[in-house]
Amino acid sequence: MMEVKALLKLIHNEWIKYFNRLSTYIMLGMIVGLFLLMTFFIITFGSGVDMKKEYSDDWKQEVSADIKKMSADLETLDKKDENKFSQEDFSKIAALQQEIPRLQFYLDKNVKPPAINNVFDNLLSTTNIINFVIIMVTVIVSSMMSREHQQGTIKLLLIRPASRAKIFFSKWLTSLLIALTFTVFTYLISGLVGLLTGKMNPSSKHAVLNMMEGKYHMENFWPYFFQIFLNDLLYVIIFATIAYVLSVLFKNTAISLGVTIGLLFFSGLITSFIAGKTDLVKFIWPANWSLNQYMDYLGAPPIDDMTYWFSLVYNIIALIITLGIGYIVFKKRDVAD
Structure with a gap:
């Protein structure tokens, strides 16, 4: 019990540290601003079809x-x-x-x-800006450990009674909380904007367009939506973990941030290139990052024989291995210099 309390206290300290910074709230404000900007363009540049007809x-x-x-x-x-x-x-x-x-x-x-501009479609479209959320989370998490080294506070941190394991995992768990907070906040703002500017759906049955086939299929909205939300949350957690472990390995915020953002934007190109050469593409991590590729609304996996459960298990194993590498390095690293 004492061990858990000590870990929770460390997580609380890390949480307070990052949510006492103005920059964190500026980033949350940028998410709100993005939704307001998109809404403005939708309202201003209409399609010539009544978007709110019920x-x-x-x-x-x-x-x-x-x-x-x-x-x-x-x-x-x-x-x-x-x-x-x-x-x-x-x-x-x-x-x-x-x-x-x-x-x-x-x-x-x-x-x-429902009307064309409806709450359900607004919520589903939130996944299209999840990369923007990942950037915000990465900016915060990439300095989680590297800042301690760059400011020299790592030594003060390690002379505390808390073990290195508690320090390492408390920062990682804080990273997950930040990922959860930003993801939930984004979807809440999306839902709020949808309620204020769109029309509520008349039933829980919702037509979803298969982007690849150009055909609609009917879904029970809430189970479908929550699966997309959880897929997006795992996607953000993956990048938060990568950014955190890189900050441990390199002790440099710029490297951690740059590499993580690079992976975010170029992994798709790399995956597509490898998929064109071999079916072994399914065994590289970037090909499995986004579980929403198995939702008809959002495209398709690189090759046909990939499955949702294969990618889910792959992601969990890869996260454990990545986290394990970071912990081993942190535990054995000499910070006397």
């Missing part, structure tokens, strides 16, 4: 009438001379080409369709 109890007739009208509008635009097209025409064509099959799918499934 249907009454007589929705089947209304949807059928809308499909007929939209098809006629699309046919008229298709006949128009492309040289005379305005930007609004191009936007409207794209919107109609997406909205007609969406409404038809809901009609075929006998489910009342």
Whole structure:
């Protein structure tokens, strides 16, 4: 019990240290600003289709009438001379080409369709900015241990009664809490903005577009959403752990931050290149980072025979190995210099 209390106290101290800094709240504010900016662009540059239209109890007739009208509008635009097209025409064509099959799918499934700008779609779209959240978390976590070395406080830290294991894992657990806080905060802001600017969905059944096939499929929204959220949380945790371990290995914030951000932006290119050469790509960690690649809404894995559970287990094992390497180095490192 005393060991657990000591560990919790160290975590609390680390938490206070980072959430007493103005920079942490500036980063949280940047997330809010990003959502407000995206909302502004959506409202300002509309597609020419009513984004907030809701249907009454007589929705089947209304949807059928809308499909007929939209098809006629699309046919008229298709006949128009492309040289005379305005930007609004191009936007409207794209919107109609997406909205007609969406409404038809809901009609075929006998489910009342929500407005185009709805809360559920706003929540699902949050995953598209998860890389931005990872950058924020990485900026904080990459200095978790390296700052102690650069400021010379590592010696003061190690002369405390707490063991090196407690110090190492308390900082890592704090990294996980930061990852959780930023991820939850992002989704909460997304939901709040969705409630304020969009329309609530009439049912828990929600049409999700398969990006690869261009077809819709019906999902029970909340289980589907929570799976995406947990996948994103694991994704952020992976990068938080990488950044933290690199800060332990190199004792340098710039290296830890630079390498982690580099992995974030270039791992996709590396994975795609290797996938084009060999199916062994499934055994490299970056190919398994994002479990949302198994959700139809967000693309597909590099090769067909990869599975959700394979990547999940791979990620857990890789995290344990990465953390183990960091701990061994930290435990044996001589900081007398």
